[in-house]
């Protein structure tokens with residue numbers, strides 16, 4: 133086995149969560165390495181980039197709402213700092229969201245969501261169908277009403293993760309382009325990883341940020357492995373030709389026949405249509421059925437989309453956790469921290485996750501706002517069913 137340099141902090145996984153953690157760690161003076169065969173890849177290459185704590189609110193997720201709102205609050209400064217440092221435009225757009233209903237059932241569902249939003253002290257305005265169409269003239273004539281949420285924004289996750297990689301490089305983060313095959317544990321403390329090439333990467337502290345693969349790293353004790361599972365999402369990208377612009381001025385979303393559909397318009401003319409939600413292990417096949425359902429539902433919402441060129445179809449994996457919330461900070465194994473399980477809000481939670489992990493690396497504990505998301509909150513063995521076959 134050959135041995136490479138030893139870092140203060142070694143981050144396993146260079147998806148959006150791993151690179152923000154590495155960047156913030158390096159800013160705190162830690163010599164930091166990221167191990168990933170393709171840093172800057174992962175689910176951020178597929179994600180829509182909605183920063184939507186209000187329209188993503190679900191019953192039973194009020195604790196997560198607090199963290200989502202905190203991250204949304206940090207976004208303007210985070211985006212400004214990252215843009216300055218990387219020179220990248222992140223496609224950060226504060227253009228708001230409109231959640232609409234197409235039939236009486238959807239309308240009742242949206243009314244309930246509105247009540248929950250109001251109880252939670254969130255800004256959300258009920259609009260009639262006509263008012264919705266006045267805001268977004270491309271909406272179908274059948275729209276029965278909707279919620280206007282000006283506080284739910286968007287960013288382009290591909291640009292965001294690329295900017296984070298640049299910021300990491302400028303802060304001195306080293307990228308080791310390989311897999312971590314096994315965690316090295318000495319005297320009940322994580323001390324680094326070994327790659328498939330037999331390279332040992334040593335570290336004072338290891339952060340496991342492997343997205344949907346986080347529960348698969350060999351060498352992590354069973355009772356410490358995070359109960360994270362892959363939740364597949366298929367997404368389409370269309371292009372709005374100049375002559376149709378502005379096609380939509382804000383994110384438009386709805387629940388159609390029980391499935392979420394959203395259309396996220398970017399300033400550069402891209403229109404993202406998503407997303408399916410499928411529990412199929414690590415499969416990332418784009419299927420005819422997935423594309424058909426997304427187009428069918430999006431067409432019911434905005435009939436004019438059939439005129440637009442379809443430029444990309446792709447599937448990605450959300451790292452789902454048992455309570456849909458992330459696992460953050462020190463684990464039950466000394467020297468090992470977790471930053472995973474961000475499920476459908478990983479892009480939104482990027483700023484607060486970077487700050488939280490930096491705090492935990494320095495202080496050994498979570499900051500107050502992140503305490504409910506401790507990596508230790510799931511008992512051993514309970515979620516073993518989430519860990520099925522090995523995909524890599």
Ligand SMILES: Cc1cc2nc3c(=O)[nH]c(=O)nc-3n(C[C@H](O)[C@H](O)[C@H](O)COP(=O)(O)OP(=O)(O)OC[C@H]3O[C@@H](n4cnc5c(N)ncnc54)[C@H](O)[C@@H]3O)c2cc1C
Pocket residue numbers: 144145146147148149150167168169170171172173174175176178179180181182183310311312313341342343344345346349364365366367406407447448449450451471472473474475476477478479480481
């Ligand atoms: C269809 C879809 C739509 C989404 N839309 C939104 C949205 O609108 N808003 C929002 O906030 N979020 C959204 N998300 C969620 C968001 O994209 C994810 O929560 C987030 O990208 C997860 O980032 P991650 O870094 O934790 O994991 P990943 O992106 O999965 O990255 C993990 C990385 O770790 C690496 N890795 C894993 N194991 C190892 C190992 N052993 N050794 C080395 N490297 C390893 C992988 O190669 C990968 O690069 C969406 C996700 C999907 C799939």
